[in-house]
Amino acid sequence: MAFVQEEFSILHREPGWINGKQKVARLLHQAGTEVQEIYENIKDEQVVGTTDYEKCIKRLDSYFEPDVNINYERQKFRNIKKAMEQFIVKLRKQAISCDFKEKEDAIKDQVIERCTDITLKLKYFKKGKDLTLNKIMEISRLYEMEKVVSNQNLKKEEKDKEQESVNRISNVECYRCGRRGHFAKSAECNAANEI
Template sequence: MASALPPFPAFVVHDESTSLGTRWKKWLKRFEVYLTAHEITDNKRKRALLLYSAGDDVADIFDVLPNRGDDDDYSKAVDALNKYFLPKVNKAYEVYVFRNTNQKQGESLDSYYTRLRQLAQTCDFSNEDEEIKSQIVLSCSSSRLRRRALREDLSLKDLLDAGRAFEVSEHQAKGIEDSDKSAQSTEVKQVNNSRC
C-alpha cells in the first residue's frame, strides 16, 4: 500500500515579484527533490505528480503545449514546460535586481552572500565569483570590509573570511562593551544607594 504524500505547493504562474522563468526553475528543482525524497522513480507517476502538483494554471498551459509526450514520458513533459517558462527569463532585469541588492541592516555577510549567489544564477555572468565580490564590496554594510577590499586584492573566499572575522569581532566587542556598561550602571546605583 502506498503511503500518502504530503502536498507539494502549486506553482504560482501569475506573480510579478520575480521573473517567471526564475520561479519555474526553482519550483521544478524543489519538485524533483520531492520526488527523490519519496523515492518516486516511475515516469508515469512522476509526470502525473508534476501536473497535479503544479496546479490548475500550469495544467491548463500544459494542455495546449506541443510535444508533450505520452502519459509515461516525464522528461518530455518537463521539456515542454521548460520551453514555455524558461524563455521568460529577462536577463537585463535579473542583472538589475542583482545590482540593486544591498546588505540589509542586521543581515549577516553569509546570508547576504547566499542571496547574491542565488540572484547571480539567473544573470548568466561569465565570472560569477567576481561579480558577487564586486557587489559585496560596493554594497555591504561594513565600511571596514569595504576599505580592506579596496586596499588589498582579495579573492571572494578571502573577502568572506575577512567579513566573518569582522562580524565576530564586532559581536564580541559589543558584548564586552554592554557588559562594561551594565557593570558601570550597577556601580553608580550602589554609590547612589549608599549616599541615601
C-alpha cells in the same frame, strides 16, 4: 512540461523497450492535444539532438522555457539586502539568471559596493587580488564576531561604571543625619523632615 517529461521518463526507463518515434508518440499522447499542437508548430531545423525523442524534448523545452529578462534579473541582483552570508547565497542564486560572464566577480563587486561598514570594506580591500567569495564570508564572519564581543565588552564596562557610581553614592555621608548611602536632599534622610 518538465513534470510530464519526468513522469514519462519514469515510465520508459527500460532501454530498448520502445524506439525513439514510439517514445515521441507516447509522450505527445500523454501530454495532450494542446502540447501536440505546439509541437507541430515548432520548427524542427533549429533543434539539435541525436534521437527523435531528444529532438522532441528540445523542441518542447524551447517553447516552454520562460524568456529571461536579463536587465530585470540584474536589477533584482543589485537590490538584494540581507545579512552577509544570506546576501551572498541570494546573490549566487540570482546571478544564475543574470548571464554574467564572471559570476563570482559580479558577486564580489556587489558585496563590496553594498557594504556600508567602512572598516569591513577596508578589510576586503586589504586582501587585494587574493579576495574570493569564501574569504569575504570568512572576513565578514570574523568581523561580526569581533563586533559582538566588542559590544559585550562595552556593555560590561557601562555596567561596571554604573555600579561604581552606585558604590560612590553608598559611601557618601549625609551631613544632616550622619548616615551613609544618601544625600541631605534625599527623601531617605530622616533629619530632612525634622527641620
